[in-house]
Amino acid sequence: MSTITIEALTKRYSRVTALDQLTVDVPEGVCGLVGANGAGKSTLIKILLGLSTPTAGRASVLGYDIASHGPEIRQLVGYMPEHDCLPPDVSAAEFVMHMARISGLPTGAARERTADTLRHVGLMEERYRRMGGYSTGMKQRVKLAQALVHDPKLVFLDEPTNGLDPVGRDEMLDLIRRIHTKFGISVLVTSHLLGELERTSDHVIIIDGGRLLKSRSTGELTSQTHTLILEVLDPAGGADAADRAQASLEASGLGVRRAGELMYVPATDESTFDSIRDTVAHAGLGLVRLQRDRHHIAEIFAENTPEGSQDHVVTG
Numbered sequence: 001m002s003t004i005t006i007e008a009l010t011k012r013y014s015r016v017t018a019l020d021q022l023t024v025d026v027p028e029g030v031c032g033l034v035g036a037n038g039a040g041k042s043t044l045i046k047i048l049l050g051l052s053t054p055t056a057g058r059a060s061v062l063g064y065d066i067a068s069h070g071p072e073i074r075q076l077v078g079y080m081p082e083h084d085c086l087p088p089d090v091s092a093a094e095f096v097m098h099m100a101r102i103s104g105l106p107t108g109a110a111r112e113r114t115a116d117t118l119r120h121v122g123l124m125e126e127r128y129r130r131m132g133g134y135s136t137g138m139k140q141r142v143k144l145a146q147a148l149v150h151d152p153k154l155v156f157l158d159e160p161t162n163g164l165d166p167v168g169r170d171e172m173l174d175l176i177r178r179i180h181t182k183f184g185i186s187v188l189v190t191s192h193l194l195g196e197l198e199r200t201s202d203h204v205i206i207i208d209g210g211r212l213l214k215s216r217s218t219g220e221l222t223s224q225t226h227t228l229i230l231e232v233l234d235p236a237g238g239a240d241a242a243d244r245a246q247a248s249l250e251a252s253g254l255g256v257r258r259a260g261e262l263m264y265v266p267a268t269d270e271s272t273f274d275s276i277r278d279t280v281a282h283a284g285l286g287l288v289r290l291q292r293d294r295h296h297i298a299e300i301f302a303e304n305t306p307e308g309s310q311d312h313v314v315t316g
């Protein structure tokens with residue numbers, strides 16, 4: 001089932017077309033929205049929240065039309081904005097409690113939800129300190145907590161890993177995954193870091209210049225290819241194992257592409273596995289690895305990205 005449907009959505013600013021006839025459905029679960037800086041991700045989120053009006057096209061969020069039901073949508077959706085927006089002289093506990101009260105929760109429930117969400121994002125210890133002294137990672141966690149505090153059905157997270165170091169980024173990605181697995185909340189998360197989405201998202205939507213490039217389940221995007229990846233060793237300790245394996249495989253009629261010690265062999269059918277095993281054994285070598293290669297999201301993006309727009313995309 002879709003949480004969001006988008007039909008021919010267009011947003012033109014005076015000099016830029018930020019969204020250009022975008023049509024796509026966002027399924028339940030964790031959905032990654034990926035694109036280089038300026039691809040239109042934040043513009044799309046603001047339109048879906050009813051905070052900005054599209055130039056043309058239509059969309060619905062959780063069954064509500066964005067043109068007529070902004071307040072209903074904002075009641076059911078949590079929003080973590082991209083940029084810093086936290087008052088520095090206030091503590092996380094006060095701020096998240098305030099956001100819970102604004103969402104309409106009575107004081108008791110707001111206090112309970114504030115404690116629960118701050119615990120979930122790992123900010124219990126520091127919750128009474130003023131946020132001006134927080135690290136970037138802690139600020140991102142407060143922004144996430146305020147998006148979750150009113151128990152939404154869906155959250156929009158705009159670049160939640162921005163400014164985080166690799167450890168902080170991994171922790172944030174785990175938190176995002178748990179929002180769905182533990183609480184059943186669907187997530188639309190934006191990023192320009194393609195590698196992040198492979199393990200966090202169930203589905204990935206790729207946009208560029210406000211246009212749709214691809215919308216696929218992560219499984220489909222990273223599905224197995226028809227290439228086998230192979231690594232060998234010489235039990236006698238010889239250093240030329242890969243060279244010898246390559247020569248033997250080619251003599252058996254198999255095509256081999258080399259990348260250092262790794263060999264890539266096109267598989268015609270399951271019998272290719274047997275041919276490789278027998279050929280390698282016959283050459284007196286041992287198999288370290290023999291498996292199907294997989295697509296990576298970054299490669300798929302690279303195949304589709306018009307020249308000149310890739311330099312903003314980080315594939316790490």
Ligand SMILES: Nc1ncnc2c1ncn2[C@@H]1O[C@H](COP(=O)(O)OP(=O)(O)OP(=O)(O)O)[C@@H](O)[C@H]1O
Pocket residue numbers: 013014016017018035036037038039040041042043044082159
């Ligand atoms: N209020 C505005 N007025 C004019 N142009 C705008 C406005 N907001 C966004 N834009 C332009 O629209 C395009 C899309 O911007 P948007 O912020 O949606 O991209 P993004 O994918 O979220 O990138 P980023 O992560 O850098 O914010 C950009 O060219 C941007 O400069």
